[in-house]
Amino acid sequence: MVQIKTPEQIAKMREAGLVVAAVHEATRAAAVPGATTKDLDDIARKVLAEHGATSNFLGYGGFPATICTSVNEVVVHGIPRPDVVLKDGDIISVDAGAVVDGWHGDAAYTVFVGSGHAPELVELSRVTEESMWAGLAAVRNGNRLVDVSRAIETYIRRQPKPGGGKYGIIEDYGGHGIGTEMHMEPHLLNYVERRRGRGPRLVPGFCLAIEPMVSLGTPRTRVLDDDWTVVTTDGTWSSHWEHTIALTEEGPLVLTAPDGGRAKLAEYGVTTAPDPHPGS
Structure with missing residues (x-):
């Protein structure tokens, strides 16, 4: 069963999403050569405490940290450690979540450590991020879940990969429903698998x-x-990008983006819903 939220519940999820955005801002600034992934985890823990939120990662299935820090060939679920020291030229994906009054937010970004990164790595992160926005733009009233998967896959497949070949769309992990739990139905593939059918219809x-x-x-x-x-x-090496989005009667709202996704979704001709926490 898919959990359908009321406007009041979405407003609470927006609060959690803004805390996630604050965690992203702080950890991104700290992802520099010489920092450890444990340093980033400590920063995330402090930001959550300052906002009166808790981590939805810590203790989840026994996970031992506040955030996931995935460096270079690590795709997801990297455990922050004091002996993992970031080096110039690394890329790292930070996946962070927050819980406010029982409602969850979840988002991830990829950042470059230091300078002088190979063009193919810069393009990898760009393609991954833009495919996420293509998927977010497909969250519209009347669409089905498969339309989101198709938008993500189509964007990636249409991008020429430097040096030739194809990008690898990770098969074993994908998006998910979110609300009173971090992971809920439905599971969202980042590619179209015909035997799964079209999936549920997207509704407010x-x-x-x-x-x-x-x-x-x-x-x-x-x-x-x-x-x-x-x-x-x-x-x-790999890249990981994520945002949490809500569909309302007035359109979508990207709950973990500081501006609610307004600027990027406008590039797709999509108008976002009014923000229940403007100026946050």
């Missing part, structure tokens, strides 16, 4: 975390011995 009150994960090579992954860290099977 529908909330999704949309999160494409893309590698420079394979779409396949494996989990390391810590039972959390997910890496590409061929060692190619």
Whole structure:
């Protein structure tokens, strides 16, 4: 069953989303050469406490940290550690969440550490981020879940990969419903799998975390011995971007974007819903 939210519940999720945005801002600024991924986790923990929020990652299935920090070939679920030191040239995806009064927000970004990154890495992150926005723009009244998957996949497949070949759209992980829990129905693939059908129709009150994960090579992954860290099977580097979005009677609202997604969705001809917390 898909959990449909009231406007008041979406407003509370917007509060959680803005806390996630604050975590992103603080950790992004701290992702510099010499910092450890544990340093980023400590910063995230402090921001959550300052906003009276809690982490939806800490303790989830036994996860031992506040955020996920995934460096280079790590796709998702990297555990912050004091011995993982960021180096010039690394890329890192930070996945963060927050809970406010029982309502969840969840979002991720990829950032470059230092300078001098290879053009193919810059393009990888751009393609992944833009595919996320293509998926967010497909969250419209009357569309179905598969329309979101199709928008993400179509964008990625149409982008030429530097050096040739194809981008790997990670197969084993995808987006999800979100609300009173971090992971809820429905599961959202980042590509179209015909045997799954078209999925549920998108209606007001529908909330999704949309999160494409893309590698420079394979779409396949494996989990390391810590039972959390997910890496590409061929060692190619990857990117991960995510936002939480709500569909309302007046249109979509990107709950984890500071401006509600207004600027980026306008590029797709989409007008966002009024923000219940303007100026936050």
